Amino acid sequence: MLPFDVTVAAQKRIAPHIVRTPIFTNHLLNQWLGGHSIHFKCENFQKAGSFKARGAMNTLLACRDRGELPEKVVAFSLGNHSSGVAWACRTLGIPARIYLQQGVLPLKKQATENYGCEVIMTSSRQEAMQRVQEDVDKGYYFIHPYDHDDIIAGQSTCALEIYDELPNTTAIFAPIGGGGLASGTWLATQYLQKTAKVFGVEPVRANDAARSVREGHVIGYDSPPDTIADGVRTLALTERTFEYVQKLDGIFEIEEEDIYYWSQWVAHLVKITAEPACSMVLGGAFEWLKTQTTPQQVVVIISGGNVDADSHRKIWDKNRLDITPLQRWLEAK
């Protein structure tokens, strides 16, 4: 595991390039929840639309600090990591080649291309990995979406900003895909706010992290699981991220219909475009708060805002705003 102070070093590196994203709250929601308060760290406003810009930029700048800035970069991704890498490479003037898997949101492909990198579609994760290996042999520098210390250190800067702005935070909730953000959040917490809890949130339909923790070893999928939360359709944790994810204070698993429910309510209450993979995180925070008897100040990481028209259409296919979180809150009591 990484030493705790990597977060501060990463923040120093990337701060001139990334957005210090705002933290929003909603008075009505807090009023409904009684003594608790929920805050939203809005990484949907981050460069390239997600927290992935942090890890990508930190990885490249850490190379530069070692005098090894890559001449060319290769990556594969479900979408947000590719945009993050493409943005970071363009910012630093490095050519990038990105492998995207068939089935990635067309919008995320478009966003990646807009940053001026080379985009190649592959039919499977296996094919992407093989082609990446060939590129690495030809001198490309490979940036893994999460299985890399500099990526984890980069993602940890999001929590640093949270503790800096809201020093009374008692718990942070983050989505778990490959585990990079959750790992980084746990890491920053050990250094900056040891008493705070860190929770992960997954769709029930993509609950490989929760099952891995229960079983005590990494369990994965052969092909991307079917959920509206496309940002966390990752196949599996790696040993590196599993080590952190095991130390989380818990993982909440969200039913598909509830992902739709919280997607509508985040759009309505927080007035932002959040990916379903982030809106579901509010569901996890809500579940936890129901069990808490002392007032909690919770931060939900809205990790990205890249939502395509088809996902919007599915989310809004019927009205889910007629049952308020307050009604759900009272029912649970």
Added chain:
Amino acid sequence: MLPFDVTVAAQKRIAPHIVRTPIFTNHLLNQWLGGHSIHFKCENFQKAGSFKARGAMNTLLACRDRGELPEKVVAFSLGNHSSGVAWACRTLGIPARIYLQQGVLPLKKQATENYGCEVIMTSSRQEAMQRVQEDVDKGYYFIHPYDHDDIIAGQSTCALEIYDELPNTTAIFAPIGGGGLASGTWLATQYLQKTAKVFGVEPVRANDAARSVREGHVIGYDSPPDTIADGVRTLALTERTFEYVQKLDGIFEIEEEDIYYWSQWVAHLVKITAEPACSMVLGGAFEWLKTQTTPQQVVVIISGGNVDADSHRKIWDKNRLDITPLQRWLEAK
């Protein structure tokens, strides 16, 4: 017409209560538009979800400054004004009665009720006006949604914040419903940035302001016009707001399909929940910029973010993100 310095007085009054809303921009959009830049003043993050909080709060505080803080307040509205009044009244501890017309978004009714005021549904604008008159006779203080100097002065503070943060602004675009926001924006501009232009934007289907200016007198509707942009389904300007609206540098009229188009693109590029009545304003700015040969720094006022599930469903019924604003931009050249 009001003296120009009312804006500063209004800002001083309301600043402790309202949100100084952020101004966002999008690098990709600016890149597409060549030398121009577009900024979004995000009143969707304002108290009660729209700029209406400014006018309502200014009206009540102006009463208080005169030693005449009302004991009870009455208002009618399409939704956002009612929430603004309800919020301002709750903040100042004044009971409020709000008449909402049948057909108002259920969500806006819910929001108004959440602020703890009395909500009464009426079948028509005429009925609402009659019942308001009865209440005024009983001692209620009436806050009109736009036909009031303190409302216009309150709404003008939005432009004050824009010029303060972006002193190189060359044009502001605002939606026109009853004309309060457009009037206030024009007023603030005369005092703070006389060289800047102010444009109004309306749906083609609710273009009473544009037609009124063309005809030289106020033309209105008998019943709310049918458009997805529910926030500007106002029946007509009043003589008061018409006086300002006539002085605008132009009014853009947006086709219904284009309101859907820009709604998708604002959600996608700016990552915010914006009412269709505000997203369409980007369409107006886009039309104007196409005709400009020198670089412009434009601000689009995203006047509110209260969108119900049915409007979302209509907006996302099909993918409109496959044709980028860049493609439209190049086609026009």
